[in-house]
Amino acid sequence: MIVLSCAVLVCGCTSVSPIDELGHGRYSVSGKTRNPFVTWGHVLRTTSESAERFCSERDKQMHQIQMDVTGVRGWNTRAALLRFECDPRWR
Template sequence: MRTKIAVAVLIVLAACTTISEVTPAGDGRYTVTTQVRGGMTPWGEVKASSLKRADEYCTHQGKQMHQVDMQTHGVRGWTPQEAELTFSCASG
């Protein structure tokens, strides 16, 4: 019985995270979106996933990532959480 309860709790807490590809947004800006479905993922982690993807993208170009805007949508535990980052890459 305890095993079934533990498994049920893990399923509720588990989350599926999807990070989009970086897409051009015009004027030298790009966007990347992280979406988390299910679970109780802290907003800091959702945002950090988008920031990390953007940083990797700019670093690959030998540049630094500069955050332009971050929009969040959803309610943790109820609806999918989404963090949409708009950023630019600038020479160091």
């Protein structure tokens, strides 16, 4: 029970936005957390995984254009903004 509570505490407080179309085949998605126990790596990974899923659903692969991060560790909001394209898969 304690392990499950810790997992929810660490992972349950990261939110990811819907994918926004920027035009010209480019998209953006953001992830954020206020949980001081969530690592930057988790926020970045969660945001990237959302973009990868989006492209995969279109039988394409995600190509990162830019990743911006804001915030500081603690009880402040930390956010990652990913801009990406969906490129054809190399077969």
